Amino acid sequence: QSVLTQPPSVSGAPGQRATISCTGSSSNIGAGYDVHWYQQLPGTAPKLLIYGNSNRPSGVPDRFSGSKSGTSASLAITGLQAEDEADYYCQSYDSSLSGYVFGTGTKVTVL
Amino acid sequence: QLQLQESGSGLVKPSQTLSLTCAVSGDSISSGGYSWSWIRQPPGKGLEWIGYIYHSGSTYYNPSFKSRVTISVDRSKNQFSLKLSSVTAADTAVYYCARLKGSSSAYYFDFWGQGTLVTVSS
Numbered sequence: 001q002s003v004l005t006q007p008p009s010v011s012g013a014p015g016q017r018a019t020i021s022c023t024g025s026s027s028n029i030g031a032g033y034d035v036h037w038y039q040q041l042p043g044t045a046p047k048l049l050i051y052g053n054s055n056r057p058s059g060v061p062d063r064f065s066g067s068k069s070g071t072s073a074s075l076a077i078t079g080l081q082a083e084d085e086a087d088y089y090c091q092s093y094d095s096s097l098s099g100y101v102f103g104t105g106t107k108v109t110v111l
Numbered sequence: 112q113l114q115l116q117e118s119g120s121g122l123v124k125p126s127q128t129l130s131l132t133c134a135v136s137g138d139s140i141s142s143g144g145y146s147w148s149w150i151r152q153p154p155g156k157g158l159e160w161i162g163y164i165y166h167s168g169s170t171y172y173n174p175s176f177k178s179r180v181t182i183s184v185d186r187s188k189n190q191f192s193l194k195l196s197s198v199t200a201a202d203t204a205v206y207y208c209a210r211l212k213g214s215s216s217a218y219y220f221d222f223w224g225q226g227t228l229v230t231v232s233s
Binding site for chain 1: 221223
């Protein structure tokens with residue numbers, strides 16, 4: 001059981017905006033540790049999508065954006081496209097567990 | 112471009128030791144500033160960090176694996192390895208190797224291998 005909680009699923013029509021939340025606590029996100037996001041397309045390895053709360057690696061479209069506030073973080077996808085259908089995971093560090101932790105994962109469906 | 116490739120036994124019997132290797136190409140595993148990690152994902156479930164080895168050779172493991180896990184590095188082959196002992200069916204998962212990058216309070220996995228499925232079954 002993960003210490004970072006995400007909604008199991010999020011959906012939206014093409015072109016719409018989707019938002020995924022990642023809720024933590026005072027021992028991880030609230031302690032000041034950064035949040036990172038990964039996209040996992042069906043049958044493939046996770047791919048880094050956002051690092052350091054809001055930074056995009058080279059090649060990631062600017063439709064993807066991240067933010068962090070208090071004990072939570074969010075990933076927003078604007079202008080949803082069919083190719084965005086995937087599982088998304090947040091990741092941070094937890095001082096109580098003394099290790100890196102991932103969120104429970106969110107499946108994004110483009111209607 | 113950095114590439115990571117896992118290899119090892121895809122079927123392990125209960126109570127035995129799981130052994131996997133991650134071959135790194137495109138960069139030296141000894142170059143400073145990075146750690147080399149193992150992460151797993153049980154079928155249909157989420158991601159779980161197992162541990163990492165720093166370029167200096169120091170290791171750090173997820174406490175939930177207690178004393179079952181060992182990560183080592185072979186600099187001559189530019190690869191690192193995972194051993195997980197006393198496996199049970201609960202250890203059945205896709206195992207990924209990944210590079211851990213960052214500083215201070217911001218460490219993340221920027222490159223991943225394609226993953227390899229390990230099934231624990233008699």
